Amino acid sequence: MTAEFISVGTEILLGNIVNTNSAFLAEKCAQLGLSVYYQTVVGDNEERLYETIRTALERSDIVILTGGLGPTEDDLTKEVTARVFGWELLEDAHSRERIQAYMEQYQKNRPDRKITANNWKQALVPRGAIVLDNDNGTAPGLILEKGEKRAILLPGPPNEMQPMFMNQVYPYLRALQPEIIYSQMVKICGIGESQVAEEIADLIEKQTNPTIAPYAKTGEVHLRITAKGESEKECRKLVKPVVRELKERFGKNIFATDESKTLEEAVVDMLRDQKLTLSLAESCTGGAVSSRIVSVPGASEVFIHGFVTYSNKAKRTSLGVKKVLLKIEGPVSAKCAKEMAKGGCKAAGSDICLSVTGLAGPGGGTDKLPVGTVFMGCCYNGKTVVNEYHFTGNREKIRQQATAHALAFLRECIMEGVRKQE
């Protein structure tokens, strides 16, 4: 079954807001096994909206519209969809009651706000439509069914749309689906997108069911394996050998096979499992590695200290990097990265310290030390390993890449260290 989305609203066309509704619906529909081939954004213009809805209903089974259900004259989604279906609008007594109750509640909180007459427009419903109650606003949602075609109208604000979708639309769509869809994620770090693509080219070439879809992120590649079948058991059976094959090919570069697990979570989990504590000594990344570690709930169990030693003075006072080393080797050097990592372990009293020092630009580059040069050190078990990187792009991109590679390097070092202990 195919679905497509139409987001109605001039705010999106003008770039005033980012269209997060489509991303939310897309993920949920993928989970439901609906094939989504199109997403469209169109403004509050009657003719363009009419044509867009008509085209969508021709090529897709289910059309989900968000936005344009509000009380103002600009809000046209319901009126235009009813016109496409050839259905008239009638007042729905139940919806009118709910709107009344919602507005009375609202006015208790904001007695200064007037309730305007145009709100009653929201109680008008195309004759024959299924009404979806809105627990977080005034505009009800609607489902219009005609033969095999369905239009689902949802309010635009995400805090109204998302609960309405999950509580009322998701079960409705699930009941329509004859086939079961099951997918599993394989997340890879430390290998580039094109190399991953090449190494799985043969698998992609011959794929039918399941399919493999690669997603490139900064410093990571995600592969989604999706199977269709009559039961979840059957699907799992189809997915399993593909995941096994990928594990064989990418080995320790796979950091997660869990949909929602991030690289920083994988690192924090590893530290927690090994009962290791971490500190970070950052120069050019300026706290970005720390921030990604802290983004993991419960990071406090393993992450004890971050040093953002952006100046030479900070490198000396916090990490004990020698003045003479900074003078002779410079702050962007393998030796400085090594001393930063060693000093971080000592100052924080942590088992591991990862250091990052580099030249993010745009100024300051030389032939010997071009912009994009980054040194990372990892001190663990009294041993310090240093890696040298050369990133390209602007200051932001260099810093993002350095941050992602720092996490991958840290993960590698923990794994290496663990192996040595075994």
Add this chain to the structure above:
Amino acid sequence: MTAEFISVGTEILLGNIVNTNSAFLAEKCAQLGLSVYYQTVVGDNEERLYETIRTALERSDIVILTGGLGPTEDDLTKEVTARVFGWELLEDAHSRERIQAYMEQYQKNRPDRKITANNWKQALVPRGAIVLDNDNGTAPGLILEKGEKRAILLPGPPNEMQPMFMNQVYPYLRALQPEIIYSQMVKICGIGESQVAEEIADLIEKQTNPTIAPYAKTGEVHLRITAKGESEKECRKLVKPVVRELKERFGKNIFATDESKTLEEAVVDMLRDQKLTLSLAESCTGGAVSSRIVSVPGASEVFIHGFVTYSNKAKRTSLGVKKVLLKIEGPVSAKCAKEMAKGGCKAAGSDICLSVTGLAGPGGGTDKLPVGTVFMGCCYNGKTVVNEYHFTGNREKIRQQATAHALAFLRECIMEGVRKQE
């Protein structure tokens, strides 16, 4: 002139990523005076992509496509657009050289990485197209012109697309426009979106030329004032009184009237002008404030030290926060924020230190101290001010808001301090 956008990519259709490219392009096109009536997302499917491009070129003058220019077999945007135009693909020597140089640079960094043959696909160019160099990746952009119609192909990753658009496409589109469009930005921090909307409701109500468009960002609101006219001089004259009026209404909450200036740049500029040095003591933001400061080129002149004191031990050893205070008041308290800021100034030897400590969740909240509670302290001139905030949303959203508000608070404190010295 009309423009529309086509985002190509299964990742967007499946909801793996949010389509921020369209929001970026929409804002820039609005600024250029282009009318945007449609945005479409379509997958890496040859026939659907072909139909989508054909329809878009029929109804709009300029079609901007993002994504699908990479090295993999799934990347079809260039091939399909060339087919719509009826143009053949030829290897572009200049692009091949650039790809070679980019990849050699990349390999220096990771000698273990193979450079795969599929990369050369990115040097193929439709005969007659204008090539746009990519400074942050391997896939060049393209402009195809036929009569009054134009297709502009840009890479999907925002850090490649945005600089390419601003440096090469924006001037190109500007030159096509017969009418002069002039716009000025007014960037506000420290006031919420709905309050800003309320305070300018009367101006928006009566607006014709110029117009005021509000854009809500995390912790910031941007107002773009746009005038159309026959000359830039005429436009400036229309914009000036509106900007003056906004300055009167929002006063010191305006941190920039410059298109590209970020809040962190405004803070770094202020510190540099006042010859002040900064340190940061972060707990729940975990280095994110430091990272935003370090994102400003030349931040090293003013930012000397960041302490990511996520554990109580780190707060004690790096910042000298007393054990008894942490025990009685807790690490998320006004007193702890105050001591962190004072301790940061002392440890770093900086003129100013901003501290952030809070509860980002998801766990750990109580009735007295709910998730989202954040305390910030600012020590300057021997005086420490503390603010309390209550943010809503998930861990990520709370941390993002705390980071943005920390910069706004820091700016306010510098301004206050400066006033006291005058």
